[in-house]
Amino acid sequence: MNEGADPHDxxxxxxxxxxxxxxxxxxxxxxxxxxxxxxxxxxxxLESVLVxxxxxxxxxxxxxxxxxxxxLGPLNGAKVVARAWVDPDYKARLLADGTAxxxxxxxxxxxGDHMVVVENTPDVHNLVVCTxxxxxxxxxxxxxxxxxxxxxxxSRAVREPRALLAEMGTTLPDDVSIQVWDSSAExxxxxxxxxxxxxxxxxxxxxxxxxxxxSMIGVERL
Amino acid sequence: MxxxxxxxxxxxxxxxxxxxDNGELAFSAPWEGRALALAVAIVDQLDLPWDAxxxxxxxxxxxxxxxxxxxxxxxxxxxxVVGLGLTTPDELDAATPSVRRPL
Numbered sequence: 001m002n003e004g005a006d007p008h009d010x011x012x013x014x015x016x017x018x019x020x021x022x023x024x025x026x027x028x029x030x031x032x033x034x035x036x037x038x039x040x041x042x043x044x045x046l047e048s049v050l051v052x053x054x055x056x057x058x059x060x061x062x063x064x065x066x067x068x069x070x071x072l073g074p075l076n077g078a079k080v081v082a083r084a085w086v087d088p089d090y091k092a093r094l095l096a097d098g099t100a101x102x103x104x105x106x107x108x109x110x111x112g113d114h115m116v117v118v119e120n121t122p123d124v125h126n127l128v129v130c131t132x133x134x135x136x137x138x139x140x141x142x143x144x145x146x147x148x149x150x151x152x153x154x155s156r157a158v159r160e161p162r163a164l165l166a167e168m169g170t171t172l173p174d175d176v177s178i179q180v181w182d183s184s185a186e187x188x189x190x191x192x193x194x195x196x197x198x199x200x201x202x203x204x205x206x207x208x209x210x211x212x213x214x215s216m217i218g219v220e221r222l
Numbered sequence: 223m224x225x226x227x228x229x230x231x232x233x234x235x236x237x238x239x240x241x242x243d244n245g246e247l248a249f250s251a252p253w254e255g256r257a258l259a260l261a262v263a264i265v266d267q268l269d270l271p272w273d274a275x276x277x278x279x280x281x282x283x284x285x286x287x288x289x290x291x292x293x294x295x296x297x298x299x300x301x302x303v304v305g306l307g308l309t310t311p312d313e314l315d316a317a318t319p320s321v322r323r324p325l
């Protein structure tokens with residue numbers, strides 16, 4: 001190994017074999033802020049070979065990644081909830097036609113076609129389940145948590161929601177009734193949680209940060 | 223296709239389930255998202271069943287259960303691409319960069 005000449009190590013790739021490790025870090029004067037891991041380099045190679053082959057272009061991959069990172073997550077639902085808290089007209093539209101009001105904020109998609117928003121009040125707590133499978137409003141809530149798909153959650157949400165909620169950390173007073181909503185391929189539900197006390201001066205942006213995924217499924221109160 | 227994550231990808235469970243945090247996909251480095259997008263794009267482009275990739279992923283996880291998820295993912299991805307005759311290990315070796323492309 002030619003210890004003193006790392007820059008030339010880069011030419012090794014031209015020889016077609018990379019199974020011996022070039023650990024640039026080991027020399028104590030790394031050339032790159034973070035060393036390129038072998039697996040990361042391999043993914044880059046796969047991409048460049050397939051792009052060169054005309055399988056797809058880099059922009060298409062960029063679009064897919066951007067969608068994972070920005071457009072699939074509970075944040076979208078949190079924006080909907082926060083808007084409803086600060087804008088009574090929006091809230092009225094949201095409760096009257098969830099799909100349309102959510103689309104106003106730019107969130108829609110195949111798993112969010114028929115959204116119904118149900119409002120928590122001091123007297124009524126809403127809980128969403130899919131007893132048959134795992135129907136879930138992806139455009140607003142992202143991917144479902146693992147427990148949402150579990151047989152225990154799916155059956156107990158209907159049979160004994162109060163005990164289930166307590167086990168999940170949400171103990172409801174006896175005088176609060178629980179309304180359970182069974183999602184399906186046709187209708188997906190989103191809970192509009194109550195606005196937390198003491199947030200009168202909060203901005204809409206601050207409020208977004210207060211909304212959790214679990215509160216929009218109904219297993220948590222804010 | 224749209225840029226949506228297809229159902230059969232997002233709903234994988236067991237050993238092949240996508241790592242997630244508070245319902246969102248969890249990536250510890252950008253290349254992991256890239257690897258995920260590559261598999262989705264290939265399967266879509268060639269109109270393959272998602273299972274064509276998933277079975278390889280399950281196999282890759284099983285052969286090294288302690289290996290990080292997206293490293294197994296990349297092993298499965300390479301196996302799929304080479305298996306389809308789209309490239310060869312030698313061609314991949316030659317294309318493997320030693321420095322990170324500027325982000």
